[in-house]
Every structure is written in structure tokens, then in C-alpha cells.
Amino acid sequence: MENVKDEDVLIKNMAKLMIVKFEKYWDEYSVVLAFGVILDPRMKLETLRFCFQKIDSLSWEPKLEKIKEKLYKVFAEYSTKGFTTSSSVQKQKQGQSSLPSSMSKPSLFYELKMRKLQVANKAGRSQLDTYLDEPTLDFDYxxxxxVLDCWKYNSQCFSDLALMARDLLSIPITTIASEFAFSIGSRILNKYRNRLLPENVEAIICTSSWKHGFS
Incomplete structure (x- = not known):
């Protein structure tokens, strides 16, 4: 916004285009990416709230509530349709023996966590409620x-939520349309060539740079 008032016409016009793009993507933010943040035990809603406030201090609250509402709606689909079948539960129990290296073996604390979850369920609280109420994990350590390994480990405690997290967190991330405005990626990635491997994209960009005389 400061650069819109710049004396340099090139900078001024570029800033105007960037503001248009920013406003567009702030209005059409990715709900799935927001879900990914919430389902990371190190971040959850608190991180999303902090980032939204930083981006727009005026309209962040209704946007956050909308995402939260959609998250509960998706979770309701998983919990009401009974995704946790007997076979999936059996697989989860078998997978319990191969815990991720970053996690300790099931202990008294794990049993206590299971017990708290059972009490919460009896009180009418969902797995999602319980997960969001738990403190975030320390990002420094x-x-x-x-994250997917973490959800596999916690699949006994949060059976339906773990399945939802698995489906959402495994969605591949691709480039967004803003890349077309700010980089040469638009010349390489389009609707016909949107599955290139990152190293192949890099190789094509480098080759193109060399061809035009850039070192």
C-alpha cells in the first residue's frame, strides 16, 4: 500500500496489481489449507487466529468462524457415517506396535489420555472438541x-478425527494462480502441465534463464 504512492511508475503499477491479487486471495482463501493448520497438533486454531489477525485485523473473526464451522461439518460426516469399521480398528491396533520414532511407547500418560477422552465422550463432547481443547505441542522440540505419523499414533484416541486428518493432510499441494502474475512459472505450469515434478520444473526454469542470457 505504501508502494502505491511511489514516484516510480513501474513500482506503483506493480503494487496496484499486487493489491488486487491480495484482495482476491484473501476473499477466496483455501479452507483445506486452513484445515491443515488446525490438524497440526503444533498449531491448531491459535496459529490460524494469529495469522488471520495479522493479515486483516478487521475481518479475521468471521473468516475464522466460517472455517471452524466448515471443519465441524466435515468432521460430522466422518463421525456419523461410521468410518471406523471393525477392520480399520484392527489395523490401527496392529499399527500400534510400530510407533513413530519421535513418540514414546504407550504409557500411563497414554492410558490417562484415553480415559479423559472416554469421560469427554460421555459428557457429549466430540473428538474434535477434545483435540482443540488440548494444548499445542512444542514446535521448538x-x-x-x-504430522501424519502423529495422527497414526493417536488413532486409538481419536479414531474418526485421525481418519479425517489422514484424508485432508494427504491432499497434494499445487501452485496457485498468483504464481502466474509474479514469476515465470506460468510459462511452465498450466492446466496441461500441472503434474511436473519440482526438480523438472527447476530444470526447465534454469534452462530458460540460460537461454535468455541470465547467469
Missing amino acids: LEQMD
């Missing part, structure tokens, strides 16, 4: 944590 678990920076390299595999």
Missing part, C-alpha cells in the same frame, strides 16, 4: 515431526 518437534519441528521435524511427521
Whole structure:
């Protein structure tokens, strides 16, 4: 917004285009990416709230409530349709023996967690409620944590929620349309070539740069 008032016409016009893009993507934000943040035990709603407030201090609250509402709606589909069949429960029990390296073996604390979840369920609270109420994990100590591995470990405690997390967190991330405005990626990635491997994209960009005389 400061650069819109810049004396340089090129900078001014570029800033205007960027503001248009920003406003568009703030209005059409990705709900699935927001779900990914919430389902990361190190982040949850608190991180999303902080980022939304930073982006737009005026309209962040209704946007956050809308995402929360959609999250509960998706979770209701998983919990009411009975995704946790007897076979999936059996697989979860078998997988319990191969815990991720970053997690300790089931202990008294794990049993206590299961007990708290049972009490919460009796009180009419869902798995999602219980998960969101739990404190976030320390990011400093678990920076390299595999989130999907973590949900596999907690599949006994949060059976339906773990399945939902598995489906949402395994969605591949692709480039968004803003790349077409700010980089040369639009010349390489389009609707006919949107499955290129990252290293192949990099190779094509480098080759194109060399061809035009850039070092």
C-alpha cells in the first residue's frame, strides 16, 4: 500500500496489481489449507487466529468462524457415517506396535489420555472438541515431526478425527494462480502441465534463464 504512492511508475503499477491479487486471495482463501493448520497438533486454531489477525485485523473473526464451522461439518460426516469399521480398528491396533520414532511407547500418560477422552465422550463432547481443547505441542522440540505419523499414533484416541486428518493432510499441494502474475512459472505450469515434478520444473526454469542470457 505504501508502494502505491511511489514516484516510480513501474513500482506503483506493480503494487496496484499486487493489491488486487491480495484482495482476491484473501476473499477466496483455501479452507483445506486452513484445515491443515488446525490438524497440526503444533498449531491448531491459535496459529490460524494469529495469522488471520495479522493479515486483516478487521475481518479475521468471521473468516475464522466460517472455517471452524466448515471443519465441524466435515468432521460430522466422518463421525456419523461410521468410518471406523471393525477392520480399520484392527489395523490401527496392529499399527500400534510400530510407533513413530519421535513418540514414546504407550504409557500411563497414554492410558490417562484415553480415559479423559472416554469421560469427554460421555459428557457429549466430540473428538474434535477434545483435540482443540488440548494444548499445542512444542514446535521448538518437534519441528521435524511427521504430522501424519502423529495422527497414526493417536488413532486409538481419536479414531474418526485421525481418519479425517489422514484424508485432508494427504491432499497434494499445487501452485496457485498468483504464481502466474509474479514469476515465470506460468510459462511452465498450466492446466496441461500441472503434474511436473519440482526438480523438472527447476530444470526447465534454469534452462530458460540460460537461454535468455541470465547467469
